[in-house]
Amino acid sequence: MNTTLNPDSQRRFFTVGTGSIPKQKDFAKDREMEFVDSRDGKKKNVKIINLSINKLLHYVNRHYRSLVPFISLIKFINIVVALLEFMLRKSSCISKPFVFRIDPCTACNLRCPNCEAHAVKTNEKRLLDFEDFKSIIKKIKKYCIRVSLYDTGEPLMNKSIFRMIRYLSDNKISSLISTNLMLFNKNKHLQALSNSKLTVLAPSIDGITQETYSKYRIGGNVSSLRESLEAIIEQKNRKGDKWPFVDAQIIRFNHLVEEKHDIENYLNSINVDQITWKADSWGFNPIERDYDVKKSNKGVCFWLYTGPMIRPDGNVYPCCGRGFGRFSYGNIYKNEISDIWNNDYYRFSRKLYQRGPDLEYDAGMKSLPCHECTLFKKQRRMLPKSMYTHGVLSA
Numbered sequence: 066m067n068t069t070l071n072p073d074s075q076r077r078f079f080t081v082g083t084g085s086i087p088k089q090k091d092f093a094k095d096r097e098m099e100f101v102d103s104r105d106g107k108k109k110n111v112k113i114i115n116l117s118i119n120k121l122l123h124y125v126n127r128h129y130r131s132l133v134p135f136i137s138l139i140k141f142i143n144i145v146v147a148l149l150e151f152m153l154r155k156s157s158c159i160s161k162p163f164v165f166r167i168d169p170c171t172a173c174n175l176r177c178p179n180c181e182a183h184a185v186k187t188n189e190k191r192l193l194d195f196e197d198f199k200s201i202i203k204k205i206k207k208y209c210i211r212v213s214l215y216d217t218g219e220p221l222m223n224k225s226i227f228r229m230i231r232y233l234s235d236n237k238i239s240s241l242i243s244t245n246l247m248l249f250n251k252n253k254h255l256q257a258l259s260n261s262k263l264t265v266l267a268p269s270i271d272g273i274t275q276e277t278y279s280k281y282r283i284g285g286n287v288s289s290l291r292e293s294l295e296a297i298i299e300q301k302n303r304k305g306d307k308w309p310f311v312d313a314q315i316i317r318f319n320h321l322v323e324e325k326h327d328i329e330n331y332l333n334s335i336n337v338d339q340i341t342w343k344a345d346s347w348g349f350n351p352i353e354r355d356y357d358v359k360k361s362n363k364g365v366c367f368w369l370y371t372g373p374m375i376r377p378d379g380n381v382y383p384c385c386g387r388g389f390g391r392f393s394y395g396n397i398y399k400n401e402i403s404d405i406w407n408n409d410y411y412r413f414s415r416k417l418y419q420r421g422p423d424l425e426y427d428a429g430m431k432s433l434p435c436h437e438c439t440l441f442k443k444q445r446r447m448l449p450k451s452m453y454t455h456g457v458l459s460a
């Protein structure tokens with residue numbers, strides 16, 4: 066097989082989120098293939114490795130182990146109701162959001178290509194204060210089972226991060242951070258990490274040598290990353306701590322295909338709990354298989370029924386979509402979460418997934434990110450203004 070890599074796809078800014086439901090081809094066997102690398106025009110043979118094998122099992126394993134201990138009866142009932150509303154494609158929900166992503170810092174210490182965290186200047190508040198964080202948790206804790214403390218930037222840039230995690234643990238809420246670990250100082254942070262009872266640690270380890278690692282993680286040092294990761298796991302094992310569940314995250318970059326076994330051997334040798342290969346959703350240098358444009362998932366967007374993302378300025382977004390200046394659905398400091406959850410924006414977004422005729426033009430809804438999102442296949446569209454005259458569909 067001869068495949069020419071399409072340079073356009075390297076510029077593709079795919080979608081929000083990282084995963085998709087595994088398809089049959091994801092479970093295919095490893096195979097050899099030849100391709101022409103568009104960057105240097107040379108033919109290369111690479112082994113395309115089945116990077117997604119057991120993806121579904123991994124997903125279940127991590128979420129089962131890290132969420133079930135945090136589910137009380139009232140939270141369980143809320144999840145069941147949310148599931149029913151999701152299946153019935155309700156536009157208004159009785160259930161409350163139960164998984165949140167709260168961004169403690171929208172800046173980053175590295176300079177990964179295509180990432181806005183270091184590249185975009187913004188007037189948005191970039192660091193979340195501990196008192197603001199507490200005020201958010203007080204509003205959501207009754208039904209909340211998980212807070213992921215990361216999104217656009219590097220969570221360890223926020224000096225209150227371990228206090229925040231501890232606050233979640235004290236409120237019986239599971240916590241998760243995804244980090245490059247560059248700012249982890251084992252002399253300073255090991256004890257704080259243990260005290261915080263962080264539930265899931267998801268370190269990014271995109272390469273086992275400095276050469277491969279720094280292709281994407283510009284400004285990072287793989288020795289420092291490995292030293293911190295090993296110290297964290299050594300402490301956990303020595304103390305017999307249950308947490309954190311260490312889920313090492315690697316992006317399926319083309320330049321990591323040949324290093325795949327070395328990376329996995331290393332991570333297994335230091336006893337990480339799980340290894341997760343994620344799609345290159347930035348389109349930086351994905352493996353061949355990821356060049357296929359992802360088809361939209363046929364189902365309903367689950368983010369609209371499970372929980373939102375919140376930035377340090379309190380703005381609430383329906384999902385972890387990247388990008389500053391995105392349209393906000395409300396502000397958690399000004400509104401109750403239950404009011405935001407059923408406001409016009411949320412109801413309109415959910416209506417896009419209901420079966421029926423296209424929706425009448427509404428100027429107030431035209432900025433909703435869900436219109437442009439290709440992650441899930443919507444049933445309806447909002448027709449352009451030009452197709453309506455005084456609320457009546459033109460011929």
Ligand code: SF4
Nearest residue numbers: 366383384434435438
């Ligand atoms: S449909 Fe809307 S909420 Fe769902 S992933 Fe797309 S932009 Fe986010």
